[in-house]
């Protein structure tokens with residue numbers, strides 16, 4: 158009897174709370190077209206369950222990319238969950254994206270979305286306000302032309318290691334069962350070498366002779382187990398589960414490795430400063446910048462934990478995003494051999510028979526266009542989450558009549574989702590949105606939302622594009638890329654089947670098999 162009363166009271170309490178949510182929804186976002194569903198897409202339940210008519214899930218912006226905003230003049234809708242979660246505004250209006258991410262905007266990153274990304278201390282991705290300003294001020298100067306040159310050279314070195322260690326040098330055809338494995342390694346190693354000053358070899362065994370994890374296995378395990386690390390309660394580590402044991406080992410080893418790396422670097426930099434004076438300008442890796450900052454300027458000083466957290470977040474921010482986009486680029490080039498040939502001719506025209514160098518980066522704009530186009534079609538960062546800290550209004554001009562301005566009132570606390578997939582597939586911004594057209598980026602990249610915009614634009618975007626252009630230029634110069642079709646399958650069907658995105662923390666793919674054939678000059 159008692160439990161029935163308790164249950165009844167609980168259900169009543171829940172029903173009243175939900176009713177208040179509906180009333181609030183109607184007051185704050187009632188004027189926008191909306192979708193009713195059971196669970197909010199970003200709630201744990203909604204995000205875990207598959208995308209269906211009753212649960213948008215994480216994939217719905219991609220699945221409904223052609224229709225979601227069709228009847229929304231301001232290119233903005235609401236998602237109204239009946240059972241779990243709050244109503245969110247989803248917008249694919251480029252101007253909304255600009256206003257929300259602009260300098261001085263009243264929108265901030267909600268803490269919940271970035272909690273998983275803080276490890277030991279806060280960092281440039283997860284923080285807001287003065288803490289973020291400080292981290293960005295210390296880290297941003299490390300992303301300079303010397304760094305980008307190092308990214309180019311490291312990528313070329315990695316390409317050479319692939320040819321050598323994967324035995325491509327002796328082959329005319331190389332079949333790869335899943336290109337993601339290779340692009341993940343390239344992305345991770347470039348960050349480890351250029352970001353952290355950790356030298357890495359392509360074929361190092363996962364453990365050394367003493368049974369300790371090799372540096373790359375350690376970094377790889379840390380990078381690919383962020384959610385497990387942040388969400389597993391401490392007591393579970395004592396159960397002896399093999400995966401958790403490995404994660405624990407890798408994280409512990411990473412922390413002690415980084416402490417040692419910091420103190421060694423401090424000794425080296427102090428000696429260098431005694432001999433050469435201010436060496437700041439000459440430092441081209443992010444890690445040394447962070448260590449050097451605390452030797453030079455009290456205000457910019459970071460603790461060991463802050464340095465480790467900021468280095469760690471570079472691996473997370475730049476690893477999977479980069480790997481998926483590069484995999485997507487290679488696959489799309491395989492799907493469209495005519496575009497691939499055009500890009501090859503462009504490379505030949507720019508190089509005129511010599512090896513590509515960092516100085517060619519600006520001229521290789523069609524190669525860069527391939528990467529941007531893959532990022533547009535399969536944006537690894539597929540949405541941005543922001544909360545309003547004050548009441549405000551988004552003023553959005555109509556695309557067909559810019560003198561008509563739609564005004565969307567936003568109340569303090571309202572969550573706004575910047576739908577990058579929606580922007581990238583908006584035919585008013587990108588005509589023929591489904592087509593793979595790298596040349597569309599040769600005029601302007603103003604509408605690319607995949608690296609975000611405004612003061613919090615991706616710090617590693619040029620890092621990523623230099624790496625991509627170096628890798629793609631070498632690869633396309635030496636090889637053609639093809640896709641292994643199933644019996645009777647067309648290339649477009651292959652694209653729909655294999656490049657059907659898997660959506661989690663980032664948007665990526667399942668196995669992407671590709672076939673490389675050596676070009677004979």
Ligand code: HEM
Pocket residue numbers: 266281282293348352470471474475476478479482532537538541542606607608609612613614615616617618620621
């Ligand atoms: C194709 C590759 C990449 C994509 C698509 C990408 C995308 C993004 C996006 C959308 C944001 C904004 C996130 C938000 O505000 O919620 C961001 C931020 C960031 N990215 Fe990237 N990123 C890429 C590569 C990289 C690389 C290679 C690095 C580092 C080496 C990096 C470092 C960062 C950092 C530090 C931030 C935080 C900036 C701040 O808040 O001030 N990213 N990235």
